[in-house]
Amino acid sequence: MAIALAHALHRNRSLxxxxxxQLATVRADGKPANRTVVFRGFLDPTNQLQFITDTRSQKxxxxxxxxxxxxxxxxxxxxxxxxxxxxxxxxxADHPDPTLLKARQTIWHDLSDAARSQFVWADPGAPKIDAxxxxxxxxxxxxxxxxxxxxxxxxxxxxxxxLRGEPQNRFxxxxxxxxxxxxxxxxxxxxxx
Amino acid sequence: MAIALAHALHRNRSLxxxxxxQLATVRADGKPANRTVVFRGFLDPTNQLQFITDTRSQKxxxxxxxxxxxxxxxxxxxxxxxxxxxxxxxxxADHPDPTLLKARQTIWHDLSDAARSQFVWADPGAPKIDAxxxxxxxxxxxxxxxxxxxxxxxxxxxxxxxLRGEPQNRFxxxxxxxxxxxxxxxxxxxxxx
Numbered sequence: 536m537a538i539a540l541a542h543a544l545h546r547n548r549s550l551x552x553x554x555x556x557q558l559a560t561v562r563a564d565g566k567p568a569n570r571t572v573v574f575r576g577f578l579d580p581t582n583q584l585q586f587i588t589d590t591r592s593q594k595x596x597x598x599x600x601x602x603x604x605x606x607x608x609x610x611x612x613x614x615x616x617x618x619x620x621x622x623x624x625x626x627x628a629d630h631p632d633p634t635l636l637k638a639r640q641t642i643w644h645d646l647s648d649a650a651r652s653q654f655v656w657a658d659p660g661a662p663k664i665d666a667x668x669x670x671x672x673x674x675x676x677x678x679x680x681x682x683x684x685x686x687x688x689x690x691x692x693x694x695x696x697x698l699r700g701e702p703q704n705r706f707x708x709x710x711x712x713x714x715x716x717x718x719x720x721x722x723x724x725x726x727x728x
Numbered sequence: 729m730a731i732a733l734a735h736a737l738h739r740n741r742s743l744x745x746x747x748x749x750q751l752a753t754v755r756a757d758g759k760p761a762n763r764t765v766v767f768r769g770f771l772d773p774t775n776q777l778q779f780i781t782d783t784r785s786q787k788x789x790x791x792x793x794x795x796x797x798x799x800x801x802x803x804x805x806x807x808x809x810x811x812x813x814x815x816x817x818x819x820x821a822d823h824p825d826p827t828l829l830k831a832r833q834t835i836w837h838d839l840s841d842a843a844r845s846q847f848v849w850a851d852p853g854a855p856k857i858d859a860x861x862x863x864x865x866x867x868x869x870x871x872x873x874x875x876x877x878x879x880x881x882x883x884x885x886x887x888x889x890x891l892r893g894e895p896q897n898r899f900x901x902x903x904x905x906x907x908x909x910x911x912x913x914x915x916x917x918x919x920x921x
Contacts, residue, residue: 552804560760561759566796566813567761569752571800605760611743616763620761661919701862
């Protein structure tokens with residue numbers, strides 16, 4: 536599964552926005568929510584997709600209540616779509632797992648100054664007062680600010696559709712955790728588009 | 729609201745896939761679902777977005793149970809995002825409203841042969857047996873097949889984010905139905921990105 540995705544990423548690498556995808560979650564009132572997020576690589580050595588978010592954002596509350604997401608990722612150049620359904624995990628400053636805290640710090644470190652600055656802007660979604668609260672100096676790149684959050688999507692069901700081909704090809708991947716080897720395997724089935 | 733969207737569509741018209749967006753719904757088990765759909769224009773003279781779907785698809789059951797969706801629409805060229813939250817309405821062959829049935833027929837008529845053929849393909853999502861069930865002659869363009877469905881999204885909350893600009897601009901639109909004029913008005917507020 537991750538190989539097919541890595542392949543699509545590689546073949547679409549000339550488009551900056553091939554790293555943009557849409558993440559759906561469920562709101563507290565049961566309605567769906569959907570927004571564009573930037574793919575920040577896989578959490579090595581797993582199949583988990585990394586994103587970043589702000590603890591002040593609406594999706595934080597949504598994910599805390601319903602920790603499930605479906606990412607929809609369309610690759611314009613190769614005309615293929617991946618739908619990745621799985622559990623969402625938030626890694627904030629007080630997370631108990633040191634490996635995940637390290638991943639959080641690495642991603643913070645590798646962000647651009649512009650991306651880091653957004654985390655010290657005024658509250659996202661609140662009425663805008665003036666521009667002054669946005670003219671900030673970028674925060675220190677070694678220490679993530681407390682509201683910076685790593686967000687992980689651990690897919691266990693993936694639908695891969697290739698629009699090229701007559702008819703189109705569509706593959707359904709299902710995760711099978713192998714308890715003996717402590718590893719993850721995937722079953723794959725060709726399904727009707 | 730529709731003006732801002734029409735403007736973005738116009739400015740991104742050189743990209744075929746600027747008409748592709750991601751529609752999130754909620755599954756019967758409460759998990760989110762998300763897939764790419766093609767924008768088929770507004771339902772004249774309303775603000776409702778038109779899509780098409782197959783009564784055999786999973787989203788049909790989802791929408792029947794939870795008739796709410798959020799569309800996330802990213803425009804790569806102008807670097808802006810619209811999030812449109814609203815009620816979803818299915819218009820199938822037995823819908824009582826003749827105006828909506830007419831809209832369903834017009835969209836069917838204007839599809840390509842390739843798009844119409846998908847509605848007589850084998851059951852979407854079922855295991856693929858062979859290619860024979862896909863080699864069909866395109867159905868008649870005057871009469872929609874029974875499983876062809878018009879899908880309407882009637883937004884009542886829109887979030888418009890422009891990534892260009894320092895800082896970015898973000899607008900929140902809320903629908904206000906005007907009962908006196910039987911029309912729809914929108915309030916707009918500048919919010920923090």
